[in-house]
Amino acid sequence: MTTESRLTMTLGETMFTQRAIRRFRPEPIPDAELQDILEAAIRAPNGGNTQPWHFLVIRDPDLRTKLAELYREAWWAKRRDQGIMGPQDIPPGKNTMRSAMRLADQIGQAPVMVLLCATSQGPAAAASIIPAAQNLLLAARAFGVGGTITTLHADVDDRVHELLGIPAEAQVVYCLPLGYPRGTFGSVQRKALSEVCSYERWGGS
Ligand SMILES: Cc1cc2nc3c(=O)[nH]c(=O)nc-3n(C[C@H](O)[C@H](O)[C@H](O)COP(=O)(O)O)c2cc1C
Numbered sequence: 772m773t774t775e776s777r778l779t780m781t782l783g784e785t786m787f788t789q790r791a792i793r794r795f796r797p798e799p800i801p802d803a804e805l806q807d808i809l810e811a812a813i814r815a816p817n818g819g820n821t822q823p824w825h826f827l828v829i830r831d832p833d834l835r836t837k838l839a840e841l842y843r844e845a846w847w848a849k850r851r852d853q854g855i856m857g858p859q860d861i862p863p864g865k866n867t868m869r870s871a872m873r874l875a876d877q878i879g880q881a882p883v884m885v886l887l888c889a890t891s892q893g894p895a896a897a898a899s900i901i902p903a904a905q906n907l908l909l910a911a912r913a914f915g916v917g918g919t920i921t922t923l924h925a926d927v928d929d930r931v932h933e934l935l936g937i938p939a940e941a942q943v944v945y946c947l948p949l950g951y952p953r954g955t956f957g958s959v960q961r962k963a964l965s966e967v968c969s970y971e972r973w974g975g976s
Contacts, residue, residue: 774810780913788956789908791867792917793874795881795950799830804914805883808949811910812887817899824900826907827886827935834934839879841931842946845924846875852924874921874948881918881948886931888941900944907947917952920945 800808809826817823829835855861861868878884887904889896904920911918923931923946931943969975 774807774910777807778811778910778913785909785912787959789912790917790956790959791870791919792950792952792956793870793919793948794877794953795917795948796953797880797882798951799882800914800916800949800951804916805949808907808910808914808916812903812907815899815902815906817902818895821899823890823896824903825888825890825941826903827888827937829884829886829935830882835881835884836879837934838884838931838946841927841934842878842921842923843875845922845927846871848924848926849922871921874919878921878948881950883949885918885947885949886935886937886943887945887947888937888943890941892940892942897942897944904945904947911949912956915951916949917956918947918949920947922946 805828809828812826813822813824829838850856850860858872861872885907887900887907889900908918908920923943928943931937932939932941937943
């Protein structure tokens with residue numbers, strides 16, 4: 772059997788239930804499923820088919836713990852840049868930010884962390900990582916595995932490179948925890964299409 776034939780969840784169900792999962796059960800992801808998820812990621816569109824990516828998969832508990840500490844620091848560095856110095860500064864109603872804050876405390880519980888790296892610096896290479904991240908998340912969803920796209924921060928960049936032996940010319944674009952969700956995927960909630968789409972001219976029907 773191939774990866775393609777193992778991805779049997781319908782495209783509709785996969786796309787409409789692929790949510791940001793931030794709470795994980797401790798069970799490991801079987802190697803074969805992880806392999807399939809990564810095989811899907813590398814099928815993604817990318818600039819000129821240059822495939823300027825490297826997927827760094829971290830399962831080792833000690834490395835995950837160290838990366839999780841850096842992740843937490845990065846998350847709060849991003850908030851500090853927004854003037855948010857602690858949980859008390861998170862405005863009421865910012866539920867996604869509160870969930871993300873909890874993830875910053877708990878990301879080490881995810882059995883797998885994937886750093887989606889571009890093999891060179893700059894926005895062009897980084898842009899090719901975006902479709903790969905989505906392919907990866909969709910394939911993960913099809914296997915019942917959850918995760919979410921997250922970013923790091925310049926404050927921790929050198930230490931992340933050093934911890935994981937990432938070459939200086941490569942950039943970490945996303946840090947993606949993966950695991951079986953605590954709770955369910957639920958359905959994706961978005962604005963109505965009519966609010967974000969027009970035909971022929973911006974603002975038309
Ligand atoms: C570019 C990008 C950066 C993101 N960064 C974070 C992050 O740092 N932490 C986090 O918990 N979620 C992060 N997310 C996930 C979003 O919060 C999530 O996709 C959004 O809230 C929609 O959630 P839903 O798909 O569950 O409806 C990011 C998503 C994208 C596309």
